[in-house]
Amino acid sequence: MRLKVVSWTTKRCVLLIGLLLCLVGWSQEAADETLARAEQLLKRAQVAQGIARQKLIEQAQRMVSSLPAKAREPLDQALNRACISSSPNALQNALHEIASYRATLSSEFASPAPDKVRAQLNAIFAEPDMQPPPKPLIERVGEAIGKVFEALLRSLARLLGGLGGTGAGSWGVFVQWVIIAMLVLVIAFGASYLMGRLEWRRGRRVPTVLDADQMMDARLLSSAEWRALAHQLLAQGDSRAAVRAFYLGLLRLLHEARLLDYDPARTNWEHLMSLRSPTLPDPTTRERAYHLLQPLTLRFDYLWYGNEPTTLEDAQRFEQAFETLRGMVRTDAQRVA
Structure with a gap:
C-alpha cells in the first residue's frame, strides 16, 4: 500500500x-x-x-x-x-x-x-526520503503468517473436501469447518501471545547510554525509554544529559499521543508553537502542554545551548514536568514511528 x-x-x-x-x-x-x-x-x-x-x-x-x-x-x-x-x-x-x-x-x-x-x-x-519506508517487523511477520494461513486453508479444503467419500454429505463439511475454526483460534492465541511478549520485552528493555550527537532525534526511543535513559544518566551524575533525555521524552510523549507532529528538522520553539496548530486534535490538552513546555524550553536553551551549569534541581524539574504531561495525555496513546 x-x-x-x-x-x-x-x-x-x-x-x-x-x-x-x-x-x-x-x-x-x-x-x-x-x-x-x-x-x-x-x-x-x-x-x-x-x-x-x-x-x-x-x-x-x-x-x-x-x-x-x-x-x-x-x-x-x-x-x-x-x-x-x-x-x-x-x-x-x-x-x-x-x-x-x-x-x-x-x-x-x-x-x-x-x-x-x-x-x-x-x-x-532517487533520494532516500522519496523511497517507501520499510515495514515494521511485526507487520512483516503478520503478513507472512497471513500467507501461511491462507495456504493452509487451501490445503485443508483440498484434503478434507472429500472426507468420508461421496456419501459423507454435510458431515464432512462440518468436520472441515470445525478443524479450520480450531486452527484459527490456535493461531490467533499464538500471535497474540507472541506480540504481547515482544511488547513486554520492549517495555522492559533499558536503552544504552547515547552520546550527545545521537541525542538529537526524539524518534530514536519511546517516551518510556527516554525516561529510563534519563534515570541512568542521573545515576551516573550527568545531570545535563539527563535534562536532554527528559526534554526529548516530553516531545516523544506528545508525538505518541498525536498532539504533536514531531520533526527533527524543526527547532524546539517551532515544536512548541505547533502545539497551537488548529489541525491537531484535543486543543485543550495541547494548550495545557504549551504552558507546561514554554518555561522548560527557555530553561533548556540556557542549559544545553548556553552551557549554563546544570543542577540536580533542573533535572528534577524536567522529570516532574514529564510525569505531569504523562498524566495529561491519553493513557492509551498508540506508539507511532
Whole structure:
C-alpha cells in the first residue's frame, strides 16, 4: 500500500511539473506572438501618414496592453512618444524596445531541455526520503503468517473436501469447518501471545547510554525509554544529559499521543508553537502542554545551548514536568514511528 501511495504521489509530481513547463512555454509563445504583431503594425506605420499612422500605433498599443505592466513600461513610453511625435526616429525607438523585450523574454523564459528535466526528476526521486519506508517487523511477520494461513486453508479444503467419500454429505463439511475454526483460534492465541511478549520485552528493555550527537532525534526511543535513559544518566551524575533525555521524552510523549507532529528538522520553539496548530486534535490538552513546555524550553536553551551549569534541581524539574504531561495525555496513546 505504501509503495502505491509513493508511486501515485510521484506520478502527480511529474504531471504537475510537466504542466508547469507547458504553461511556461505557452506564455512565452503568446507573449512573443503579441510582440511580433505589434512590430508588424509599427513597420506599417512607418510608411503610413496622418490618421492611418495614428491608428496603427494605437492598435500596437492595444496589442501590447496584455503584457505585464511592469515589463512593458519602457515600450509604452516609446509608443506614447510615437503617437505624439511624427518623427521617424520615434517609431524606430519603439521598434527597438520591442526587439529588446523579445530578446529579454527568450533569455528569461527559455524552456529547459526535456532530458535535463527528466534527469533532475530522476535524481530527486532517487533520494532516500522519496523511497517507501520499510515495514515494521511485526507487520512483516503478520503478513507472512497471513500467507501461511491462507495456504493452509487451501490445503485443508483440498484434503478434507472429500472426507468420508461421496456419501459423507454435510458431515464432512462440518468436520472441515470445525478443524479450520480450531486452527484459527490456535493461531490467533499464538500471535497474540507472541506480540504481547515482544511488547513486554520492549517495555522492559533499558536503552544504552547515547552520546550527545545521537541525542538529537526524539524518534530514536519511546517516551518510556527516554525516561529510563534519563534515570541512568542521573545515576551516573550527568545531570545535563539527563535534562536532554527528559526534554526529548516530553516531545516523544506528545508525538505518541498525536498532539504533536514531531520533526527533527524543526527547532524546539517551532515544536512548541505547533502545539497551537488548529489541525491537531484535543486543543485543550495541547494548550495545557504549551504552558507546561514554554518555561522548560527557555530553561533548556540556557542549559544545553548556553552551557549554563546544570543542577540536580533542573533535572528534577524536567522529570516532574514529564510525569505531569504523562498524566495529561491519553493513557492509551498508540506508539507511532
